[in-house]
Amino acid sequence: MHQAAAKLPAHAESRRLSALRSYGILDTPAEAVFEDITRIAAAVCGTPISVVNLIDADRQWFKSEIGLGVRETPLETSICAHAILEQDFLEVPDTTIDPRFASNPLVTGDPNLRFYAGALLKTPDGLPLGTVCVLDTVPRALTQVQIVTLQALARQVMAQLELRRMLVEAQALNQHRARVLATAGHDLKGPLRAALYALGKARAADETDRDARLESAAQDLAYINQKFGDMIAGATGKGGAAAPELRATDLAPVLEDAARVWARAARRKQIDLVVEGAPCVASSDAALLETLIGNLVSNAIKYTADGGRVSVSCSGRDASVDIVVADTGIGMDASRVEDYFSAFRQADAASEGLGIGLWIVRQAAEALDARVDVASALGAGTRVTVSLPRV
Structure with missing residues (x-):
């Protein structure tokens, strides 16, 4: 028995x-x-x-x-x-x-x-x-x-x-x-x-x-295990995870690196991923900015249908430098944009991932003294503008 x-x-x-x-x-x-x-x-x-x-x-x-x-x-x-x-x-x-x-x-x-x-x-x-x-x-x-x-x-x-x-x-x-924890956890995927x-x-x-x-x-x-250790150290104040040091940063390599990381994902969906625009310099932290832009590019690819287009561009204004990530994807309900920037929220609940990409974007932007603006409508794609202070 x-x-x-x-x-x-x-x-x-x-x-x-x-x-x-x-x-x-x-x-x-x-x-x-x-x-x-x-x-x-x-x-x-x-x-x-x-x-x-x-x-x-x-x-x-x-x-x-x-x-x-x-x-x-x-x-x-x-x-x-x-x-x-x-x-x-x-x-x-x-x-x-x-x-x-x-x-x-x-x-x-x-x-x-x-x-x-x-x-x-x-x-x-x-x-x-x-x-x-x-x-x-x-x-x-x-x-x-x-x-x-x-x-x-x-x-x-x-x-x-x-x-x-x-x-x-x-x-x-x-x-x-919290920003350290979320960024490290997201990088494990x-x-x-x-x-x-x-x-x-x-x-x-x-x-x-x-x-x-x-x-x-x-x-x-092994890399995942190391990243988790780094995350613990940062969260407990025992190493790493210092606040970003803002300095004059050439944005072209940052944008190109972010696009390179996600190029394979774009090719799988036959999405045209392009980096365009004039050379730009802004007050920023290259590593944290690459995390921010990488999450925007990742989201754009995820929510853009096969054969679509995702672009990353940079241009200067009087007081700021604007990075724009635009796609031809499913778009967002304009009335719910703020919801998507909360942790563990996704535009499509059935999609893969942790649902914290845009939350990381918001947290990283705050650390970089940057502003994030979203222009989107359901079925009409999304355009996200990250405005960084000039040097």
């Missing part, structure tokens, strides 16, 4: 549940960044099922899942409920010969699970919240590389959860720290997508090419 997993001692379970709920993640909609993580886990481990799983008081809830088709299941049959009792990682090569799972209804009946591996999601003080896990209907074992990758993905899930909680706290306490691409290609590659692609993916994941 199947027995559910034991629970932690009452005081530890109370602390664990309190920590889980402090992240505000339960019952939130599916999001691209977590969907990416389950896709990577399934691709690396070669399993039909992959889950980002959180253990609540009486259920296990899936922030993202592949291969199950449900968002939650009862705790009584949860294999992950056993995993959170482990130190870091649980692998069950064959559930039918493990006394903890042999009588589990998920093993004896649909979906006939035979293999499980889960890397623990842990808070900074070690409280277990759930797992990033992979499952299969045939017995198997993971390689050391697959285990290490699954553990790395679990750390990235916790990075996202910490980011969101810290962003809310920072927004209330300090706008500069690019390398995560690159890792997913490399791992997907590795599945079909020969052995030599596979090793190279896995190494590339590992470097991207």
Whole structure:
């Protein structure tokens, strides 16, 4: 007869549940960044099922899942409920010969699970919240590389959860720290997508090419980990994240670099991405301005249909220098423009991303002493003007 997993001692379970709920993640909609993580886990481990799983008081809830088709299941049959009792990682090569799972209804009946591996999601003080896990209907074992990758993905899930909680706290306490958190978190998406691409290609590659692609993916994941460390340091005032130093800045290289970063995304959609206009110099910070412009270009490409056009231009006026990012995209409801500049808001709720690109633009503009003006209408494209002070 199947027995559910034991629970932690009452005081530890109370602390664990309190920590889980402090992240505000339960019952939130599916999001691209977590969907990416389950896709990577399934691709690396070669399993039909992959889950980002959180253990609540009486259920296990899936922030993202592949291969199950449900968002939650009862705790009584949860294999992950056993995993959170482990130190870091649980692998069950064959559930039918493990006394903890042999009588589990998920093993004896649909979906006939035979293999499980889960890397623990842990808070900074070690409280277990759930797992990033992979499952299969045939017995198997993971390689050391697959285990290490699954553990790395679990750390990235916790990075996202910490980011969101810290962003809310920072927004209330300090706008500069919030800007650091959001910018660093937003920058994690690019390398995560690159890792997913490399791992997907590795599945079909020969052995030599596979090793190279896995190494590339590992470097991207290491970069994410480094960026998260930088974010923590900046948010706690322990390094980096100094207020920008405004100085005479040649804007041409900044605009060209921002366009170069997003050129590949534009080509995928056959969008004509052009940088035009006269050379300009303004009082600014090149790195932060590139983040600001990069987010505007990213949004323009995201919301412009295939075959459209996105332009970036610069021109001078008496007291300011104007950078204009214009597109032929879906446009914005003019009455809701301010809403789009709030954190975690998107013009299209079904689109990928965190929904904080325009919020970063607003925060960066404030730090640069710049003004942002938006001219847009639904179906008529968008024109965003960033006005920087002259030197």
